[in-house]
Amino acid sequence: MFTQEQEVKRSKEWKVVMAISSILIIVIAVFFLFRMFHSNPLEGTWVNEENDMTLKIKGGTTMVMEVPGALDGNDMELQLKYTIDRSEKMITIEVDDAEIQKALDNSDGTLTEETVKNEADQITSSYDYSVEQDEMTLTEREYGDQLTFVRK
Structure with missing residues (x-):
């Protein structure tokens, strides 16, 4: 029992x-x-060796573009805003004038507004994105130009 x-x-x-x-x-x-x-799917740190550019994509709607030493030996860091459409696999990247001013203030006068805008213009646009393993390809929607990034 x-x-x-x-x-x-x-x-x-x-x-x-x-x-x-x-x-x-x-x-x-x-x-x-x-x-x-x-x-x-794009969150993380991505490096484009061709343009010597690093994108740090954060969750939400912000990313940081870093261009180390490409501008007369000066490092540049610029915060960008993005919107992502997962169903269309499209990302739109924009920059605010306030963020350009912040980048200028952080450079201690070594960068000009024109230089910062030119660097920002390299990435601000609408892109179709494709991620395969550790490689991200951004294809510009208007002209078809491609940027290839490798996950760091």
Whole structure:
């Protein structure tokens, strides 16, 4: 009789463990499915060696463009805004005049407004994007020019 009570107790404990494990598996699966369909596929640090440009794309709507040493030996960092349409696989990158002014202030007078605008014009546009493994290709929608970035 004593062993039958232990068996009933073990059976209840086993059912609780199985229920908790099943719930945990379902929660993890939902997390990964949500992340797969709702995360930003472009988020991360991308390097374009051709133009010596680095894009740090953050979640939300901001990215930072870094151009190290390309402007007369001066590093430039410029914050850009972007909108992404996942269904169309399109990204639109824009720059505010306030961000250009902030980049000028951070340069201690070594950069000119024209120089910063020229660097920003290299990337501000609407692009179709394609990500394959660690390579991102931005194809300009209007002219078809391509920029290729490698994930860092």
